Amino acid sequence: MDDHLVGVLSNIGMISFIALSAYLLLIVGEISFGQQAFFAISAYASGIATAMWGWDFWPGLAWGAAVAAAAAVLVGIPTLRIRGLYFSIATLAFAEMVRLVFEVFKYQVEIDGEMVGPDGSDGFRDIRYIFENDITAVEYMLMIYGLLAAVLCAFFLLERSRLGSIFRMIGQDPVLAQMQGIDVTAYKILALGMAGLVAGIGGGLYAHLTTFVEPKIFNVMLGVHSLAYGLIGGLGTAFGPLIGVAIDIGFLESIRAISGYRMIAFGGLVAVLLIFRPRGLLDEAAVNWIRLRLRRRHA
Amino acid sequence: MLALKSLSKHFGGVRAVDGLDMEVGKGEIFGLIGPNGSGKSTTVNLICGVFPVTAGEIRFEDRDITRAAPHVCLAAGIARTFQNIRLFGHLSVWQNLWVAQNGMADRRTSGFLHRWFAGSGRARADVERLLEFAGLGGKAEELAANLSFGEQRRLELARALAAKPTMLLLDEPAAGMNMEEVAQLRERLMALRDDGKTILLVEHVMELVMGVTDRIAVLNFGQKIAEGTPEEIQNDPLVREAYLGAPQSAGDGHA
Numbered sequence: 001m002d003d004h005l006v007g008v009l010s011n012i013g014m015i016s017f018i019a020l021s022a023y024l025l026l027i028v029g030e031i032s033f034g035q036q037a038f039f040a041i042s043a044y045a046s047g048i049a050t051a052m053w054g055w056d057f058w059p060g061l062a063w064g065a066a067v068a069a070a071a072a073v074l075v076g077i078p079t080l081r082i083r084g085l086y087f088s089i090a091t092l093a094f095a096e097m098v099r100l101v102f103e104v105f106k107y108q109v110e111i112d113g114e115m116v117g118p119d120g121s122d123g124f125r126d127i128r129y130i131f132e133n134d135i136t137a138v139e140y141m142l143m144i145y146g147l148l149a150a151v152l153c154a155f156f157l158l159e160r161s162r163l164g165s166i167f168r169m170i171g172q173d174p175v176l177a178q179m180q181g182i183d184v185t186a187y188k189i190l191a192l193g194m195a196g197l198v199a200g201i202g203g204g205l206y207a208h209l210t211t212f213v214e215p216k217i218f219n220v221m222l223g224v225h226s227l228a229y230g231l232i233g234g235l236g237t238a239f240g241p242l243i244g245v246a247i248d249i250g251f252l253e254s255i256r257a258i259s260g261y262r263m264i265a266f267g268g269l270v271a272v273l274l275i276f277r278p279r280g281l282l283d284e285a286a287v288n289w290i291r292l293r294l295r296r297r298h299a
Numbered sequence: 300m301l302a303l304k305s306l307s308k309h310f311g312g313v314r315a316v317d318g319l320d321m322e323v324g325k326g327e328i329f330g331l332i333g334p335n336g337s338g339k340s341t342t343v344n345l346i347c348g349v350f351p352v353t354a355g356e357i358r359f360e361d362r363d364i365t366r367a368a369p370h371v372c373l374a375a376g377i378a379r380t381f382q383n384i385r386l387f388g389h390l391s392v393w394q395n396l397w398v399a400q401n402g403m404a405d406r407r408t409s410g411f412l413h414r415w416f417a418g419s420g421r422a423r424a425d426v427e428r429l430l431e432f433a434g435l436g437g438k439a440e441e442l443a444a445n446l447s448f449g450e451q452r453r454l455e456l457a458r459a460l461a462a463k464p465t466m467l468l469l470d471e472p473a474a475g476m477n478m479e480e481v482a483q484l485r486e487r488l489m490a491l492r493d494d495g496k497t498i499l500l501v502e503h504v505m506e507l508v509m510g511v512t513d514r515i516a517v518l519n520f521g522q523k524i525a526e527g528t529p530e531e532i533q534n535d536p537l538v539r540e541a542y543l544g545a546p547q548s549a550g551d552g553h554a
Contacts, residue, residue: 162397162398165390165394165397165398166398168387168389168390168394169387169390169398171389172387172388172389172390173385173387176385176387178369178370179347179349179369179370179373180370180373180398180399180462181370181373181374181462182370284389284442285442285444285445288391288440288441288442288445291440292440292441295440
């Protein structure tokens with residue numbers, strides 16, 4: 001496999017996590033412009049764990065994702081009491097706050113005569129676990145996709161479960177859901193925590209792939225893109241955001257001839273879809289239609 | 300079973316419901332009629348806790364539910380349907396019923412996996428029975444949004460029943476139905492009464508109200524102007540004047 005292709009596929013896999021994270025919140029009817037914050041928090045936390053504390057990769061990744069999930073729940077408790085646009089703005093403000101905190105965050109230790117750790121706006125270098133342990137790019141890509149497959153399985157189980165139905169109910173009509181005895185705020189906080197966890201997995205993977213993270217990559221455009229992926233691909237199934245990522249990263253960004261026009265094409269695509277398919281290509285109706293077809297064929 | 304005592308709801312200066320006294324007995328089908336804007340839907344919304352009460356008291360099975368939240372009223376055994384159909388259109392018919400049935404803090408304690416993934420066998424059987432009752436057999440996997448208008452109304456009724464209420468508040472269940480559908484609805488309401496449910500029926504379709512209720516209360520401008528059996532109401536001069544219109548049109552029932 002050539003390096004470029006491996007790089008592109010790894011990118012698609014990693015960004016898929018943050019896209020799934022934004023998708024989960026879209027399902028419960030909240031638009032978050034701030035999922036990049038949890039991606040960033042985990043990138044730093046897991047990087048600190050492996051590069052500075054000498055942890056192994058998997059515990060480091062789990063730690064990063066757990067910190068991101070905890071941060072999401074803490075943010076959710078005050079912000080999910082406000083709804084709609086106000087929630088969106090609150091998430092955006094939080095994400096910018098996190099980014100600015102990392103701009104001044106310094107925490108370094110000396111390892112083998114070199115200072116390692118986050119150095120404010122200069123970023124966090126030398127998260128070298130992957131290199132030091134001779135994990136090849138292809139192996140790392142497979143690790144990313146293994147995790148992605150596991151997360152997707154969890155999403156499909158969720159869709160089949162009562163919890164998934166409750167999430168969709170809340171997304172569609174929170175007042176009616178409440179009348180049926182559902183504690184809307186509690187379930188939304190749960191959804192935010194799960195979304196933080198998923199974004200966190202992506203962030204930890206990202207830090208170890210690039211070996212270097214700096215605050216400015218976690219800007220609002222990352223959050224806007226991750227939202228748009230679900231809206232392009234569709235909100236009917238967890239495959240939806242993955243389709244969005246594949247279109248954007250796999251096609252628009254990675255093919256050199258058209259990458260200069262990426263934002264034009266991407267913006268146009270979002271605009272067209274919002275008019276013709278407001279809930280994306282694979283929306284609930286399309287997914288149910290496919291499901292019924294498949295079942296009929298088997299029966 | 301359900302008692303309203305000088306119940307009032309004011310929206311600013313508008314007295315939507317004004318000192319309403321009403322009692323619905325157990326196992327009754329009780330009709331609540333009145334011209335548009337007379338306070339019928341507001342009364343329903345007050346009973347199930349959607350609007351806060353301005354003054355007065357609501358008692359259900361000797362419990363004070365005046366200030367109870369909607370889900371508390373549901374847990375107490377009062378389920379409702381909506382004047383404007385309100386379903387989860389993105390969910391399948393089956394999911395709409397399944398979650399409604401379990402919405403209440405899960406009194407059933409079958410295993411975790413069953414409860415969260417497939418529903419226990421009994422829950423499943425209940426949903427099947429409801430689908431059958433509502434004439435939605437074979438539609439379980441359809442999205443609720445894809446059902447016809449009449450089917451959506453029946454699904455609303457089934458969903459209200461899924462929570463196993465003792466009392467049903469039906470807010471204009473026959474609106475927009477044709478004669479045949481009204482007749483079917485009437486059959487269903489009779490069956491529910493025979494099953495021991497108490498029903499408060501808010502309705503404009505007189506064929507249904509007069510044919511199915513045991514007693515009727517008539518509202519006008521938020522106040523009760525008459526109460527009695529369908530025959531008494533039909534012959535009440537006040538009601539004719541306020542609601543059924545001029546005497547010559549009272550016979551056809553529609554006004």
